[in-house]
Amino acid sequence: MDGFMITSRVEQVLAGHKRSDNGFTSFQVSKAIDRVLNGCEIIVSDNNVRVRIQTLKKEHAEVHQLLNMSDFGLDTETRRIVADAIAWDNFIKGKPEFGK
Known part of the structure; x- marks a missing residue:
């Protein structure tokens, strides 16, 4: 579902439909709704x-934010953020909300 919404948004930007001041326009949201319905029938x-x-x-x-830190990187094969256990532990102690 996320992929369909993101694809719809990218298409709207490429078509010249810019973002409104408060987020997405009703037109852009309706296109995303259509894309999700057509793509995954939800x-x-x-x-x-x-x-x-x-x-x-x-x-x-x-x-x-994580990728801009020196101890963290991206595993291109798994597409996951990687770091050694010490780096993760130190980071999560300072920002427990990132523990997910």
């Missing part, structure tokens, strides 16, 4: 799309 609401996009933005920021 009906989602306007609110579902908006909340999920906000969650994805937050997760992206977390990943970006």
Whole structure:
């Protein structure tokens, strides 16, 4: 479902449909809803799309923060963030919300 929403958003940007001041326009959200329905046959609401996009933005920021730290990297095969156990432990002590 996430992939369909993201693909829809990328298509809208490439088509010249810019973001509105408060997030996504109703047109962009409706395109994402259509894409999810056609792609995985799941009906989602306007609110579902908006909340999920906000969650994805937050997760992206977390990943970006980790990848900018010297002890962390990306395993391109598994597409997971990697670090030694000491680096993880030290990081999570300072930011327990990243323990997930």
